Amino acid sequence: MRQLFAKRTILSIATLAALSAGAAQAQTDPLYRYQWHLMNYGQAVIGDTRPTSGVDLGIDDLHDYNIRGTGVVVGVLDQGAEIAHPDLAANVVPNGSWNFNNNSHDPTPSAAQGGNAHGTAVTGIIGAVGWNGIGVRGVAPSARLKSFNFLDAGGSFAQVQYAWWNGPESKDVAVSNNSWGDTTPLFLTTVSENEVAAWENPMSATRGGxxxxxxxxxxxxxxxxASYCPASSAQVGCSQSVFVRESNFFNIVTVAAVNAAGKRSSYSTPGASLWVSGLGGEYGWERAILSTQATPAQLATQPAVRFDPAIxxxxxxxxxxxxxTNRVQxxxxxxxFDLNRLESNQSTIDSTCNYAATMNGTSAASPTVSGVVALMLQVNPKLSFRDVKYILATTARQVDPTQAAVTNADGTVLAAGWTTNAAGRAFSNWYGYGLVDATLAVNRAIGFKSLGALVDSGWQRVQLETPQAIGNAAAPARATVRIGNGARRVEAVQIGLASNYPVGNTTPLKSTPLVVTLVSPSGTRAIVVPAGSVPVGATMTFDLxxxxxxxxxxxxxxxxxxxxDTSLAAGTAAKGNLSSFKIRVLGH
Structure with a gap:
């Protein structure tokens, strides 16, 4: 019996009957039992710890009822995927992918790119073929797959635009998975309002509007x-999702990672721009396998999370x-090394080396969410991207409910835990609105009434005639903008501000003592930049x-x-001033 979450098969009898016609098939994917992210009863998987029962995507009976992403095209912007892979080929759209290096429709990594397996791994999480007698199963095992290998080809903004809306191969893409970003996303955003519009407008116009x-x-x-960050970042997180430009766009579903214990994956970047969480796991190593290759001293250098399940x-x-691969000498x-029982052609689980059990990162969590979106769009292809975002957020499950705020010695909140807004929605800068739940999301998607026309306040701003001194928590600098009649309910908020408070961009980098907080008209407080994070720039100034x-x-x-400024003692002179604040509120 599942211990953590109850079974969620709540579709109507009529819907089940319509969707399940011809769907009864044996589970013939031999590695499915190790895919705890799909169905988790606390079974033994690859790794030294068992997953906590119920920490999964809530697929439950959806696949059995033929809800598998059928007809939904998913574009994977990444390293190139091996489109002829035996467990992917049947779902790949013929001539639908794009290789930016040679302008062909085959993005498969070349022999010289032999280690570039990331795109193949991400694509398999989304849409590996199910019930074919081999390997694994995707979250949406009947989705149609396209691969764009921009990470193998320089990773330019022009290539992103090609895969997102410009290229002919992108025109029928309903879900775009993006498991990429800066290696060390620490820099405060610099992007003009016109640039934001130049991205968001064409993104909104795709899929027939x-x-x-x-x-x-x-x-x-x-x-x-960590090599960039001081110890003070340990509880808060060195980087923040708001430091990555694209993660702040209205159209983006920004995804954090949860591990098999139902907690934040050790690496997962937190932040105010998160939307939901997917499953990324940890590292999937096994001591029993490594102990035959590495010394006890070598193993002792590795943290415990290395041996918890990955994807x-x-x-x-x-x-x-x-x-x-086979062991390298x-x-x-x-x-x-061989890191676990699956690895090498000597594996008794699968000797093909066509599968890996060490995939992790928010790179793995993102495609679990993309797969769930494909299931939603199968049952209701008329959902807008706003509808999808809303459904994901309002059906997500709260994990790690005891996550608490991080405070300093005097009780000042440096980073928030779970908070509930004035509309009753619980949010965390570690998890967004929580872990996606496929069955609840699909059930909500069926017959969902659209949110209706978008109401956009546009950018509203205040330039302070007298810049406000940035004092301590008892005397912060403040700036207020009034949003007039427009949208009744919030879907998204974007802000920017300018100050002359020095942040620093020297090595070693220093964490900021500043806390940036946004307070809504209803009084809900949300931390945008927590004290202890490491923003890099001349001053605490950001555009988005x-x-x-x-x-x-x-x-x-x-x-x-x-x-x-949490470092400022009472009566001490401020180190900088807040000079301007701008905000944009979108909703319906």
Whole structure:
């Protein structure tokens, strides 16, 4: 019996009857039992710990009822996928992918790109073929797949635009998965309002005006950039999702990662611009396998999370390329070892090396959400991207409910835990609105009444005649903008501000003592930049940050930004001033 979450098969009898016609098939994907992210009863998987029962996507009986993403085209903007992979080929759209290096429709990594397995792994999480007698199963195992290999070809903005809306291969893409971002996303955003519009407007115009659903990995910067970060970042997170430009666009579903215990994956970048969480796991190593290759001293250097379950998915075919290969001698890196029971052609689980059980990151969490969106669009292809975002948020499950705020010695909140807004929506800067639930989302998608016309306040701003001194938590700098009559309920909020408070861009980098907080007309407080994070720039100034904690709150009224210096003692002179604040509220 599932211990953490109840079974969620709540579709109507009529709907089930219509969808399940001809759907009864044996589970003939031999590695499915290891895919805890799809169905988790606490079974033994790859890794030294068992997953906590019920920590999964809530697929439940959807696949059995033929809800598999049929007819939904998913574009994967990444490294190129091996489109002839035995567990992907049947779902790949013929001549639908694009190779930016040679202008062909085959983005498969070349022999010289033998380690570029990321795109193949991401694509398999979304849409590996089900019930074909081999390997694994995707979240949407009947979705139609396209691959765009921009990470193998320089990764330019022009290539992103090609895959998002410009290119002929992108025209029928309903879901765009984007498991990429800056390696160390620490820089405060610099983007003009015209640039924001130049991205968001064509994104909204795709899919006949419904808008492609763009799903984006938040990043792996909580501690993976530890060499840049002081110890003070340990509880808050070195990087923040708001430091990544694209994660702040209105059209983007920014995804955090949850592990098999139902907690934040150790690496997952937090932030105010998160929307929901997917499942990314940890690292999938196994001590029993590594102990035959590495010394006890070497193993002792590895943190415990290395041995917790990761995500099992497709890998580049064969034992020479990809994540799962035969052991390499002499050993130079940990990846040269066999990391778990699945690896090498000596594996008794699967000797093809066509699959890997070490995929992780928000790169893995993002495609779990993309797969769920494909299931939603199968049952209701008329959903707009706004409808999809709303359904994902309002059906997500609260995980790690005891996550608490991080405070300093005097009780000042440096980073929030779970908070509930004035509309009753719980939000966390670690998890967004929570872990996606496929069955609840699909059930809500069926017959969903559209949110209706978008109401956009446009950018409203205040330039302070007298810049406000940035004092301590008891005397923060404040600026207020009133949003007049327009949208009744909030869907999204974007802000920017300018100050002359020095942040610094020297090495070693320093965490900021500043807390930037946005207060809604209803009084809900959301931390935009937490003290302890490491923003890089000359001053605490940024043009674009999404603050997603206000879903369904009243849009009109006074919105106030507060900037406080948590390092400043009472009576000490301020180190900088707040000079301007701008805000844009979108809703219906």
């Amino acid at each position: 419904l808008g492609t659903v763009y799903v984006k990995a938040a990043g792996n910067g909580f501690n993976s950039v 099992m998915t497709t890998d580049l075919s064969g034992c020479v390329r990809g994540y799962n 002499p050993v130079q890196f940990w990846s040269d 940050a999404a603050v997603n904690a206000y879903l369904d709150e009243a849009a009109s009224g006074d919105w106030t930004v507060e900037v406080a």
